[in-house]
Amino acid sequence: MSESKIFYKYKAHEIRGELVSDSGKARGSSKRKLCLRKIIANLIMGNYHxxxxxFVDVLQIWNSxxxxxxxRMCHQYFCTLTPSKPDQLRMALPIILQDLLSNSEELCILSLRTITSIDEPEYIQEGFQHVKKLIMTTSKISIPLRKAAIHSLIKMDQLDHTKVLELYYFLMDMLDYGKEEPTILVAAVTVLHExxxxxPDMNPLQLTQNICFNLLEVLGKINEWxxxxxFDILTTAYLPKTHxxxxxxxxLSVPKLHNLNSSVVLNALKFIIYLTNYVDYIEERLVRKFSSSLTSLLNKPPEIQFLVLRNVILLLLSRDSPLIHLEPNNFFIEYSDPxxxxxxxxxxxxxxxxxxxxxQILDELKGQATDIDIQMSKKSIRAIGNLAVKYPxxxxxxxxxxxELLEFGVDxxxxxxxxxLKNVLRKYPNQFDFVVPLLPQYSDSIQDSESKCAMIWIVTNHSNQLEDPIGVFRKYSDNFNTEGLEVQLLLLNSAVKFFCRAQSKETEQLCLKLLSGxxxxxxxxxxxxxxxMYWRLLSLAGNSSEPLFNNDVVRDMIDGELPVIEINTKLDxxxxxxxxxxxxxxLSVYxxxxxxVFRGxxxxxxxxxxxxNHEKSSLSIINDSISNNSTGSFHGSDTTRRSSSPIKKMTDFDRPAETVNQLKDKRKSSISLSATKLARKPSMLARKLSMRKPFQ
Known part of the structure; x- marks a missing residue:
């Protein structure tokens, strides 16, 4: 049957009629399956009533x-509607328990998810008993089923937090012991985190050192997700005690930066960046690995590229000395880019x-400034101007x-x-005055408010470089009543400035005209x-009875020296x-x-x-050669860790080897005898190698 016939709003009696008519036929099972598909489709479309x-008809199919x-469709129907009538809930419970004891692993997982999602005391009690049994029984229970039982605690926590806390410390002990299957350990720490x-009344999850290293040991045994x-959970869940x-x-985490999965790379990077807050220095090789891992993700689909690029911006903005060193040519814009x-x-x-x-970057921006996309062109020009202001x-x-772009003449x-250019002229006074006489010829191309304000400001504050600044100014002041508020305010301010600088009949008429309008x-x-306000100031300045308030005072107030503009690209x-x-x-996108972004x-x-390290700016990036000579070594504070732990220390480095594994015949014959001689005397070792401190 086509999808259009399935996704059609049916009445209950229509589907019931189909179920009754096909109940005795040999193909009744396929017909009932088709009816269930129609029911699920109607639930998707919101036809709940x-x-x-x-419900009774579905229950009969479910039982038979x-x-x-x-x-699966019966379970979906039950979970979607979640009957509010107690008798209906009691009717379904035996069937769900029967499925839970089935030999089918998929059906057991399905019924487990169903029984733990119903907010009813009987369901909560039965669900908790089965979940507890599945979690605490290690033999004869499949890994997917145990994993589903552990994950079901998240739903049960929303229904009965007290019951779930009974298994909380069992999961903690499971993580601390570290002998379970790797995927079970990940499921356990995920549930604890959730x-x-x-x-909110519980403190943030804090893992012990032993649990942290147990989890890091299984990185090579679990899937990418x-x-x-x-890595996402370990960020802030484990707190390093020493540098x-x-x-x-x-x-231990750096190798995952070169994983093919972008989620693994970004979360590993997040965990490492978190750890850099607890170190006294960073090796240069780490900076190179950060950079190469992010660069490799630029070959992903556009959506992932966008996420990576936004995180690159975050890392560049976050510190005075960025933790990544990237080449600009990796970010040159391609024609096919969205x-x-x-x-x-x-x-x-x-x-x-x-x-x-x-x-190099300015050349790339110049090429983008002539792009057919108007918004991209504007942003490229704005970036060029900001670079001029930021870097002298x-x-x-x-x-x-x-x-050069101005000569194109495009509006x-x-x-x-x-x-x-207005920002450049303000940042570098008297340095680029030769630009000012070139601008009035483009007055007709200026239409939007921002560029009009920029042109008016340039004409007003650099009038000495123009032959007829008042004439250029009148091109905008003549349309005073039709301009936007931003332009009107600037025109008014500029007219008063002209009058205060040079009191003439022309500037007085211009000023009075705008003030009256x-x-x-x-x-x-x-x-x-x-x-x-301007009118009162000018009136006071012209009043001879106010000797302390003259034209010079007004000029200093209105036409004072502006502070030098700065561009701050650092985050709070x-x-x-x-x-x-x-x-x-x-959050890294926004x-x-x-x-x-989110409430609550x-x-x-x-x-x-x-x-x-409270002072992030003091974190230094050192050469690899310096870090190799560092005397610092990691000593685990947990003395009870097992030998399988990654925390190991060689204490017999100054003793010669007592036993040497012999090479196999084929390999032994291919190696010269002189190369296989081993010096066993401590005196001979001392001549060849001098070691001052233990190494790991």
């Missing part, structure tokens, strides 16, 4: 059929700029690029270039208030800390605190530790 009337697909998250979950311990954890990828790459190119690569060494080349390019014609209260330390703990999540979610914070 009609489908709820078929052994087909797994039919059972219990802490869903219960479990690895990603594990050397944090270094050791980083070394718009959101292009936009994000532009931001990264801007953040990557320094004294060495500014010219690139200001001249940036201005040359902007003037939206001209408007954006003028807006950026703002107070008598315009009805905007903000504009009227500003106009009256508190926001940065929170975002670093959410690398790879939606680059906003969790309180501004508590932000993550760095746990306090003696090893916590």
């Amino acid at each position: 009609e489908m709820a009337q078929l 059929e052994n087909d797994l697909e039919i059972k 219990i802490h998250v869903s219960n 479990d690895i990603a979950i594990l 050397s311990e944090a270094h050791h954890l980083i070394d 718009t959101y990828i292009k936009d994000t790459k532009l931001e990264i190119l801007y953040l990557l700029a320094n004294e060495e690569n500014t010219s 060494h690139s200001a001249r080349y940036s201005v040359d690029v902007l003037l 939206y390019i001209v408007q954006e270039v003028v807006s950026m 703002a107070t008598e014609i315009n009805d905007n209260p903000d504009l009227r208030d500003n106009a009256y 330390p508190i926001v940065r800390e929170e975002l670093e703990l959410n690398i790879g999540s939606i 680059l906003k605190p969790v309180s501004q 979610v508590s932000p993550k914070k760095l746990p306090e530790s003696p090893a916590l």
Whole structure:
């Protein structure tokens, strides 16, 4: 049957009629399966009232059929409707328990999920007994079934938190012992994490050192999604006590940065970045690995690329000395890139700029400034202007690029270039005055409010470089009443500035015209208030009875020296800390605190530790040769750890080997005798190798 006939709103009596008519036929099972598909489709479409009337009919099918697909649809029907009538719940419970004792593993998992999702005392009691039995019994229970039982505790915690706490410490002991199957250990720590998250009255999950290393030992034995979950949970769940311990954890996690799964890479990176808050230095090789792992993810589909690029921006903004060193050519924009990828790459190119690569980045931005996409063109020009303001060494080349773009004469390019030149002229007074006489010829191309304000500001504050600044100014002041509020306020301010600088008949008429228009014609209260304020100031300045308030005082107030503009690209330390703990999540896309994105979610914070580095700017990046000579070594504080732990220490380094495994005949014959001689005397060893400290 076609999908259109299944996804059609049926009445309860229509489906019941089909069930009755086919009950005695040989093909009744397939017909009942088709009827169940119709019922599930109607539930998806929201036809609950009609489908709820078929509960008894579905229950009969559920009790009589052994087909797994039919059972699955019956369980889905029951969980979707969750009958509110107690007698219906009692009717279904024996069937669910029967499925729970089935020999089919899939059916057992299905019934376990069903019985633990119903908020009814009988279901909670039966479900908890079976879950407890499955979790605590290690023999003759399949791994998927035990894993499903552990995960069902998350639902049961929402129904009865007290009962779930009975198994809380059992799961903790399971993790501490570390002898269960790796996937079972991951399921256990996942459930513990969810219990802490869903219960605000509980403190955040804190794992012991032994549990942490037990979990890291199984990284090579679990699938990629479990690895990603594990790294996500370990971030803030385990607290390093010393710098050397944090270094050791980083070394254990670094190999996962080169995994093919993007989720594994991002979560491993998040865990390592978290650990860098507890180290005293970072090796240069780690910075290279961070960078190469992120670069390798740029070959993924656009959606993953976007997530990676946003996290690159986060890492570049987070610290004074970024933990990643990336080449700009990896972020050059390609024609086939979606718009959101292009936009994000532009931001990264801007953040990557320094004294060495500014010219390379400016050339790329110049090419994008002539893009057919108007928004991309504007953003590229804005990035060029911001680079000129941010880096003085690139200001001249940036201005040359902007003037070259200005010659195109395209309206939206001209408007954006003028807006950026205003910032450059303000940042570097008297350095680029030669630009000012070139701008009035493009006045007709300027249409939007921002570029008009930029042009008016340039004409007003650099009037000495223009032959007829008042004439250029009148092109905008003549349309005073039709302009937007932002332009009107600036025109009013500029007219008063012209009058204060040079009191002439021309400037007086210009000033009075705008003041009269703002107070008598315009009805905007903000504009009227500003106009009256200027009028009172000028009146006081012209009043001879006020000797302390003259034209010079008014000029200093209105036409004073502006502060030099600066561009700050660093995040607030508190926001940065929170975002670093959410690398790879939606918060890293928004680059906003969790309180501004989700309601009722508590932000993550760095746990306090003696090893916590409060001054992130003091964290140094050292050469690999220096780190190799470091005398620091990691000593596990847990002396009861088993020999399988990654924390090992060689204490007999100064003793010669007592036994040597002999090579097999074939390999032994291929090696010269001189190469296989072993020096066993301590005196001979001392001549060849001198070791001052133990190594691991």
